Every structure is written in structure tokens, then in C-alpha cells.
Amino acid sequence: MLDEHARIIKELGVAGDFDAAAEANRRSAFLADHVQTSSMRTLVLGISGGVDSLTAGMLAQRAVQRLRDGGYSAEFIAVRLPYGEQADEDDARKSLDVIRPDRTVTIDIKPAADAMMAEIRRDADDLVSGERLHFHLGNIKARQRMIAQYALAGGARGLVIGTDHAAEALMGFFTKFGDGAADILPLSGLNKRQVRAVAQHLGGPEDLIFKVPTADLESDAPLKPDEQVYGVTYDEIDDFLEGRAIGENALQRILTAYRSTAHKRALPGAPIG
Incomplete structure (x- = not known):
């Protein structure tokens, strides 16, 4: 078990030492370097109102400013992607006020998501209806959001930023080819408390x-809490990722989630090699 624990931490890229200021600088520089070496001009990120997109957005805006200070033309496009009316819309707007992106685009995904679900149900209602209907619709929403971001990136010579970090990767808590799809992951290898620490260093609001x-x-x-879905707390997840001992029930839930979602973290299978 100890060997598996250590292997998972290593696979998810969680470092033993952490300094919020150093990580903020390193990760914004990483974004800037990646834009330039890719011969791109734009970073694109969906803003939800949560700490992950807030942190990634602040890093992105600093990255393009770094590029412009060096004479390289670059911009950051923040994207609002509500499904109709978002329950925490005020938080999303507050995030934008903090990030101050170069440009904000709003795209309502509800018409596209509903149309796709309706078309699926027309000929395969038995596969998606019932108690899991809203779960399947949620995955469609996540994929429609990524379609929108890639459409913008394609038109703006841009790269799409993902907000995946080690805590969500550990639990497989993302939609495959939805929010799990991106060109660049500036929060990779951080657990939740480390993401929050970077956000605090960058001046994000405590609420x-x-x-x-x-x-x-x-x-x-x-607004169903992540922890309710997990059955464990972020503190327990973060302690696990930092190599600390946690309760047996939490440990088994985490290991079960990690093992059962391995396909989400893997590249598509291919009959080569």
C-alpha cells in the first residue's frame, strides 16, 4: 500500500516542497514560454467562479503581460460559459473583476447542450434517461464548453487552458474530453490547498x-459540493497527496476512485508497440 501511495503521488507530479510565490512565478512563466514556443498569440480559459479558474486566470493574465513586456504580442481571453442562468453568476463576475482579462466572451451553452441531449434521446433514450439523465447531460455541458473554447482558440491563434490539478486528477473528477481536454495545465501537480495558496499569493479574494x-x-x-460526490474531504485528499497518513475509510475511497478512473488519465489505446 505504501508503495502504491508513493507511486500515485509521483505519477501526479506532486512535489515534496512547495512555495506559493515561487510556484506562481514558475507557472506564469511556463504559460508565457509555452505560448511563444508554440508560435501562438492567445490564451483561452473558461471562468466558472471557483478557485481553480480564478487561479489559472490570474496566472494567464500575468503570463500575457510578461510576454507583452518582452515585446511579444499576446492576449488572454476569459470565457463565460453558462448553461442558461448560472447559480453562482455573481462569483463568476467577481472572478473576472479580479483577473481583469484582456477580453471576455460569453457563450450560452444551453441551446447546444439541450439540442444534443434531445437528439441522443430521440433514438437512444433507454441509454441516457432515468436517474442518470442529469449526469449524462452534465457531461454534454462540459464537452460543449470545451467546443466553444476551442472555437475561440482556433480563431485567435490560441491555446486552451485547463484547470485540472492533482486533487481532481487523483479522484478522476473531470469529464473526459470535456473539462479534461486542454492544451496546457498550469495547475498540474498542485493539490487543492496549494491552488488556494497560489491564489492567495496572487491577491485573490478570500471568499x-x-x-x-x-x-x-x-x-x-x-452547486452540489465536490466533497459530497467524493465521500472524502479535500483535506483528506490533500493529506494523501502530501504523503500523510489518513483514515482507512478515506484511504480506500481515494484508492478506489483512482483505480477506477485510470482510463480518464490515459492516452487513447492503440494496437502498437
């Missing part, structure tokens, strides 16, 4: 930094 995390994908359970 957004310590807001209860939620994916807000299931229409029948808006």
Missing part, C-alpha cells in the same frame, strides 16, 4: 478562494 468547490454540472443538484 472565492475558500468557496465550497462544486462542478455545478447536474441540473437537478445545482
Whole structure:
């Protein structure tokens, strides 16, 4: 078990030492370097109102400013992607006020997501209806959001930023080819408390930094807390990622989640090699 624990930490890239100021600088520089070496001009990121997109957005805006200070033309486009009316819209707007992106684009994904679900149900209602209907619709929402971001990136010579970090990667808490799809992951290898620490260093507001995390994908359970889905707390997840001992029940839940979601973290299978 100890060997598996250490292996998981290593696979997710969680470092033993952590300094919020150093990580903020390193990760904004990473974004800037990646834009330039890719011969791109734009960073694109969906802003939800949670701490992950807040932190990634602040890093992105600093990255493009770094590029411009060096004489390289670059901009950051923040994207609002509500499904109709978002329950925590005020938090999303507050995030934008803090980040101050070069440009903000709003795209309502509801028409596209509803149309896709309706078309699926027309000929395969038995596969998606029932108690899991809103779960399946939530995955469609996540993928429609990524379609929108890539459309913008394609038109702006841009790269799409993902907000995946070690805590969500550990639990497999992302939609495959939805929020799990991106060109660049500036929060990779950080656990949740480290993401919050970076956000604090960058000057994010405490109410957004310590807001209860939620994916807000299931229409029948808006703002459902992540921890309720996990069955464990972020503190337990973060302690696990930092190599600390946690309770047996939490340990088994985390290991089960990690093992059962391995396919989400893997590249597509191919009959080569």
C-alpha cells in the first residue's frame, strides 16, 4: 500500500516542497514560454467562479503581460460559459473583476447542450434517461464548453487552458474530453490547498478562494459540493497527496476512485508497440 501511495503521488507530479510565490512565478512563466514556443498569440480559459479558474486566470493574465513586456504580442481571453442562468453568476463576475482579462466572451451553452441531449434521446433514450439523465447531460455541458473554447482558440491563434490539478486528477473528477481536454495545465501537480495558496499569493479574494468547490454540472443538484460526490474531504485528499497518513475509510475511497478512473488519465489505446 505504501508503495502504491508513493507511486500515485509521483505519477501526479506532486512535489515534496512547495512555495506559493515561487510556484506562481514558475507557472506564469511556463504559460508565457509555452505560448511563444508554440508560435501562438492567445490564451483561452473558461471562468466558472471557483478557485481553480480564478487561479489559472490570474496566472494567464500575468503570463500575457510578461510576454507583452518582452515585446511579444499576446492576449488572454476569459470565457463565460453558462448553461442558461448560472447559480453562482455573481462569483463568476467577481472572478473576472479580479483577473481583469484582456477580453471576455460569453457563450450560452444551453441551446447546444439541450439540442444534443434531445437528439441522443430521440433514438437512444433507454441509454441516457432515468436517474442518470442529469449526469449524462452534465457531461454534454462540459464537452460543449470545451467546443466553444476551442472555437475561440482556433480563431485567435490560441491555446486552451485547463484547470485540472492533482486533487481532481487523483479522484478522476473531470469529464473526459470535456473539462479534461486542454492544451496546457498550469495547475498540474498542485493539490487543492496549494491552488488556494497560489491564489492567495496572487491577491485573490478570500471568499472565492475558500468557496465550497462544486462542478455545478447536474441540473437537478445545482452547486452540489465536490466533497459530497467524493465521500472524502479535500483535506483528506490533500493529506494523501502530501504523503500523510489518513483514515482507512478515506484511504480506500481515494484508492478506489483512482483505480477506477485510470482510463480518464490515459492516452487513447492503440494496437502498437
